Every structure is written in C-alpha cells, then in structure tokens.
Amino acid sequence: MDRRKFLSFAGSLIALGILPVNLRAEDYRKLKPAVWEAHNIDDATKALYGMKEVIQTDQIQITVPKINSSGAAVPVKFETTIDAKTIALFQDANPESAVAIFEVTPYDVKKYASKIKMAKNGTVMVLVEGKDGKIYMSKVTTQVAAGGCEG
Amino acid sequence: MANKISAIKIKIKDGVATVRMAFSHPMMTYNQAKAKTGNRNDANFITHITAKVGDAVVLDASTSQFFSKNPIFLFNFTCETFKIGKVLSGREIDQGIERKESDKGDFLTVIATDLQGNSYEKSQELTY
Numbered sequence: 001m002d003r004r005k006f007l008s009f010a011g012s013l014i015a016l017g018i019l020p021v022n023l024r025a026e027d028y029r030k031l032k033p034a035v036w037e038a039h040n041i042d043d044a045t046k047a048l049y050g051m052k053e054v055i056q057t058d059q060i061q062i063t064v065p066k067i068n069s070s071g072a073a074v075p076v077k078f079e080t081t082i083d084a085k086t087i088a089l090f091q092d093a094n095p096e097s098a099v100a101i102f103e104v105t106p107y108d109v110k111k112y113a114s115k116i117k118m119a120k121n122g123t124v125m126v127l128v129e130g131k132d133g134k135i136y137m138s139k140v141t142t143q144v145a146a147g148g149c150e151g
Numbered sequence: 152m153a154n155k156i157s158a159i160k161i162k163i164k165d166g167v168a169t170v171r172m173a174f175s176h177p178m179m180t181y182n183q184a185k186a187k188t189g190n191r192n193d194a195n196f197i198t199h200i201t202a203k204v205g206d207a208v209v210l211d212a213s214t215s216q217f218f219s220k221n222p223i224f225l226f227n228f229t230c231e232t233f234k235i236g237k238v239l240s241g242r243e244i245d246q247g248i249e250r251k252e253s254d255k256g257d258f259l260t261v262i263a264t265d266l267q268g269n270s271y272e273k274s275q276e277l278t279y
Contacts, residue, residue, distance in 0.1 A: 028213035029198050036215055073219035094217050103211040109167055109227035115219040
C-alpha cells in the first residue's frame with residue numbers, strides 16, 4: 001500500500017512537472033526579461049538577439065496607415081517570406097519598445113495582424129531571426145494625432 | 152465585464168486557415184495603472200498566447216502591454232494535416248439529418264495568460 005501511494009504521488013509530481021512545458025513552447029517574458037524593459041529599439045534588439053548585424057530587407061512587408069486619428073489602436077499588418085525562427089514586433093513611441101515576439105511554428109504562414117498602442121509619432125519595426133542565423137529588419141514610420149498610451 | 156476570449160473565427164481556403172481572435176481585456180499598461188489607481192503594479196495585460204490543434208502548436212506569441220484595449224489578432228496557419236469538419240446545410244437540417252461523427256473536424260484551442268496569472272481558453276472547430 002505504501003509503495004502504491006508513493007508511486008501515485010511520484011507520478012502526479014512528474015505530470016505536474018511536464019505539463020507547463022507542453023502548455024507553452026517558449027515564454028520570452030521569462031526567457032529574456034531584459035527585452036521587455038528596454039526603452040529603445042536598439043537596446044531591445046541587443047537584449048533579444050545579441051550583438052549581431054541587422055540586415056535591412058524588403059522580404060518583410062509591414063502595413064501601417066500613414067496617419068492615425070488615435071494612437072489607442074493603430075492597425076499593424078506584417079508578413080514575411082523568410083525562413084524564420086522568431087519574429088519580433090517593436091516600436092519606439094512608447095516607454096518600452098517590445099510589443100510581441102512570435103515563435104514560428106512548422107504550421108505558421110508568417111502573416112499576422114493586430115492593433116497596437118502608440119503614444120506619439122514613431123517607427124514600427126519588425127525583426128526576423130532567420131534559420132540561417134542572420135537578423136533581418138524592416139521598418140515603417142507613422143503619424144499619430146492623439147496618443148493612446150495614457151488612456 | 153469579465154475578461155475572456157470573446158470570439159474566434161476561422162476561414163479555410165486552399166489549405167490555409169485564417170484565424171481572427173477577439174479578446175475582452177483592459178490591457179492596462181504600467182503608466183495607465185499609475186494614473187488610474189496610483190499603483191504601477193495594478194497593470195494587467197495578456198502576456199502569452201498559444202493556439203493548438205490537438206497537440207500541434209500553431210501559434211506561440213509572447214506579448215506586451217502595447218496591444219490595444221480589447222485587442223484583436225489575426226494569424227494564418229497551414230491546416231492540410233488536420234481534419235476539417237463539414238457543416239450541415241440548411242436544407243439538411245430541415246430534413247432532420249443528423250451530423251455524422253465522421254464529419255466532425257479537429258478543434259483549435261486558444262490559451263491566453265495575463266500578468267495577474269489568469270488564463271483564458273476557448274475552442275473552435277475547424278470547418279469549411
């Protein structure tokens with residue numbers, strides 16, 4: 001009976017240990033906390049990818065309206081054809097730079113859209129870490145009539 | 152208003168599924184929290200979004216405070232390897248035909264976690 005109890009207890013411990021790993025592939029908030037506290041794009045890039053050279057490319061398409069009436073919800077669309085490992089979305093209008101880091105899955109078409117906050121005029125930048133180890137970058141500047149960060 | 156994943160819509164064309172997700176969430180930044188309650192640590196925003204079909208992860212995103220209030224997300228994934236269900240037409244429903252077990256598709260499950268530790272989950276069937 002003791003052994004049975006011990007085994008079930010050990011089993012539940014193992015199950016508990018494995019579960020969070022299955023739930024999420026890579027949590028970049030825990031893995032790279034410095035990225036989310038970086039105050040400009042350069043620092044965030046260095047925190048995420050290290051001191052690698054960043055190559056500007058037209059293989060990343062970003063679509064942002066040139067002028068936004070409100071910074072509370074700026075529509076951002078981006079896609080890439082690069083064989084990517086991770087994709088990061090940064091901007092320089094807010095106190096911190098990082099908006100999102102996507103880990104590319106085997107099923108991913110690498111085409112995303114969302115709405116972000118921007119406190120003032122600024123640059124939206126998408127960085128792609130290719131499977132060849134190089135870092136690619138593309139950026140778009142946009143104007144914001146009323147800031148959205150202070151609510 | 153309770154925070155939740157309010158809607159998931161899936162459109163499938165040529166083996167690619169386009170998923171639109173809508174969240175009900177204040178997405179309060181640190182600055183907004185400080186202006187509103189005086190405490191910077193009252194901030195609350197979605198920090199991680201995972202989408203799965205069965206055991207296969209199709210989206211994995213770590214997110215920050217700078218998504219809009221009640222954010223929307225759009226992403227695409229190839230769904231050729233997954234089972235896609237068939238929905239009965241209006242005429243078939245009128246005739247009293249019941250949906251076969253073999254016509255049911257795989258489910259897309261979206262799990263979102265926020266800064267205060269709450270997690271939200273919603274599933275949607277893959278259908279044409």
